[in-house]
Amino acid sequence: xxxxxxxxxxxxxxxxxxxxxxxxxxxxxxxxxxxxxxxxxxxxxxxxxxxxxxxxxxxxxxxxxxxxxxxxxxxxxxxxxxxxxxxxxxxxxxxxxxxxxxxxxxxxxxxxxxxxxxxxxxxxxxxxxxxxxxxxxxxxxxxxxxxxxxxxxxxxxxxxxxxxxxxxxxxxxxxxxxxxxxxxxxxxxxxxxxxxxxxxxxxxxxxxxxxxxxxxxxxxxxxxxxxxxxxxxxxxxxxxxxxxxxxxxxxxxxxxxxxxxxxxxxxxxxxxxxxxxxxxxxxxxxxxxxxxxxxxxxxxxxxxxxxxxxxxxxxxxxxxxxxxxxxxxxxxxxxxxxxxxxxxxxxxxxxxxxxxxxxxxxxxxxxxxxxxxxxxxxxxx
Numbered sequence: 613x614x615x616x617x618x619x620x621x622x623x624x625x626x627x628x629x630x631x632x633x634x635x636x637x638x639x640x641x642x643x644x645x646x647x648x649x650x651x652x653x654x655x656x657x658x659x660x661x662x663x664x665x666x667x668x669x670x671x672x673x674x675x676x677x678x679x680x681x682x683x684x685x686x687x688x689x690x691x692x693x694x695x696x697x698x699x700x701x702x703x704x705x706x707x708x709x710x711x712x713x714x715x716x717x718x719x720x721x722x723x724x725x726x727x728x729x730x731x732x733x734x735x736x737x738x739x740x741x742x743x744x745x746x747x748x749x750x751x752x753x754x755x756x757x758x759x760x761x762x763x764x765x766x767x768x769x770x771x772x773x774x775x776x777x778x779x780x781x782x783x784x785x786x787x788x789x790x791x792x793x794x795x796x797x798x799x800x801x802x803x804x805x806x807x808x809x810x811x812x813x814x815x816x817x818x819x820x821x822x823x824x825x826x827x828x829x830x831x832x833x834x835x836x837x838x839x840x841x842x843x844x845x846x847x848x849x850x851x852x853x854x855x856x857x858x859x860x861x862x863x864x865x866x867x868x869x870x871x872x873x874x875x876x877x878x879x880x881x882x883x884x885x886x887x888x889x890x891x892x893x894x895x896x897x898x899x900x901x902x903x904x905x906x907x908x909x910x911x912x913x914x915x916x917x918x919x920x921x922x923x924x925x926x927x928x929x930x931x932x933x934x935x936x937x938x939x940x941x942x943x944x945x946x947x948x949x950x951x952x953x954x955x956x957x958x959x960x961x962x963x964x965x966x967x968x969x970x971x972x973x974x975x976x977x978x979x980x981x982x983x984x985x986x987x988x989x990x991x992x993x
Contacts, residue, residue, distance in 0.1 A: 614644040615980035618703035620694070620718035622650040624661045625851055626709045628883050632784040633707075633732070634669060636969040643977060647671045648697050650714045651689045652852055655680060659849065659880030672697055683713070683852065690717045698725055704980040705730055708754070711738070711747035712851070719753040728979050728986040729754040733783070735764025737923025740820040740899070741853075744923075755986045756979055758972060760905075760963050761925045772991040781972055782965035786909050792887045800892040806844050806874050813838065814893040814912075815847045816900030819855040820920045827855040830935050831862045834897065834917065837940045839870060846889060847877045848900075895947055897940075904930065908961040913947035915940060928959045 617637055621627050637645045647669045653662040665671055680686055694717055698706075706722040708715050709732040722729050731754035738744045751757065751768060757778045759765050765778045795803065806812055817834060819827050838845050847863050850856045867875045881889065890896075890910045896903045899920035907914050908927035917933050917940065931943040946952060979986050 614642055615705070615977060616644045616646070616701060616703045617705050617707060617976065617980065618646050618648055618697070618701055619707040619709075620648045620650070620715065621653065621665075621709075622690075622712045622714035623652040623658065623851070624664070624880055625712055626715070627661070627665065628886075629733070629783060629785045630707075630709055631666070631883075632788050632969055633972060635666075636973045637976065638669060640973055640977070643973070643980070645670065646697070646701050646703070648694065648718070651680065651686055651693065652714060655852075657879075658852065661880050664880065664882050680852075683854065686714055686852070687717060690714055691721065694718055694721050698722070698727070703727055704983055705976060707732065707976070708750060709733060711736075711743040711750065713742070713746050716746050716750055719750045723753050726987050728756065728983050730756045730758070730976060730979060732758045732781075733760050733764075735759045735767045735778075736761075736925075737767075738901075738920055739922040740822050740919030741818075742821045755989050756975070758975075763925050769992070774990065774992050777986075779967070779972075779975065781967050783905060783963045784965045784969055784972075786906065786961060786964055789883070789887050789890075789906065790909060792884065794891045795888050797892055800888055804846065804874070804876060810842055810844045810873060811894045812892070813843045813845045814889050814896045815845050815898050816896065816902055817847075817859060817898035817917075818850045818900060818920065819853040819859065820899060820918050821853055821855075823918065825918075825935055827858045828862065830918065831859050833935050833937050833940065835862065835866045837897075837937055837944070839866075840937070841941075841944065842873055844874045845876070846893065847875070848881065849877070849879045895944075905961075905963050908959070908963070911958070913952060915943045915947065925962055927962055 619634055637643050649662055649671055705728050706718055707730050708718050719729050731750055734747055734751040734757050757768055758781045760783050762780050765780050768778050769775050850859045863877055890912055895913045896907050897915040899917050903914035903916055904921050904924050908929050914930050915933055916930050918935055931946050933939045933943040
């Protein structure tokens, strides 16, 4: 009998990193994979990301219309979805990934049903966001851990996790994205209507939920920098965190008032288009984990603003800035310098995978076959 694996996806923030793992599980004849989608996947405001899910995955639910009033409303709706599908599918293992508040639902509800929880990419740090607390909560609820870097394994061990239940994998998505066929610079510029005379920024900016600086000041300083330096910008939508609507409103207003230079706002680009952005933009700016992880595989310089990603293992393409315009300008001068071209253009991404996907799936299968053993978790002192 096939062992049943339930993976929970909360949105675009996890799906691309999930994909290689889910694909490997899906191809295993002894495992039955179901992909459970959060209600956020179906929100038109955030680009209806369920449309980007590979059709070969057996997904539920498939919602046509959904209305969300606030963040707690997501928690309530997702809880009902998760409980319903756990009862129907009866999984042997539940997979969770990352640190979104929506993901915590699957971890604690799975605990009630005595189902082993396997957590991908815990152990990292984001000092400027509540994600840090959520990630640690998921860690303590989980029974096995796949982490992106050896330093993150050390952190989980210090938190009392059994070292035999923590495996360093790297991030397998990084192997996949390097194999994508991408547009030439000329075709890229033509597709987006961009001008060769100006620099192009990929702007990924999210609410820094633990900052004492207001979100409106944060985003306005970033936009003032872009205007001052006449930077063409491709903005991506923020996640559904507190104050996301402020960021969306300010960006839309900026684009409306600054028509002399090209600016684009994308709800969801899909992985194919996003890889082209990473390859062909001149730099990234904001506070996204994508700047910490994926950008390095394309040697893309990143201005990382504020403390949202503070504490993570950084690649050499990262230049830190606070929210002051003078600080952002200073980082921008560094990435334009010949020093960057010479010293930082060729380096190995620290998050490249170090074990095969087949080994990852073998471990998951072993947990499913021995779930009574794994459900009993001890804290190591």
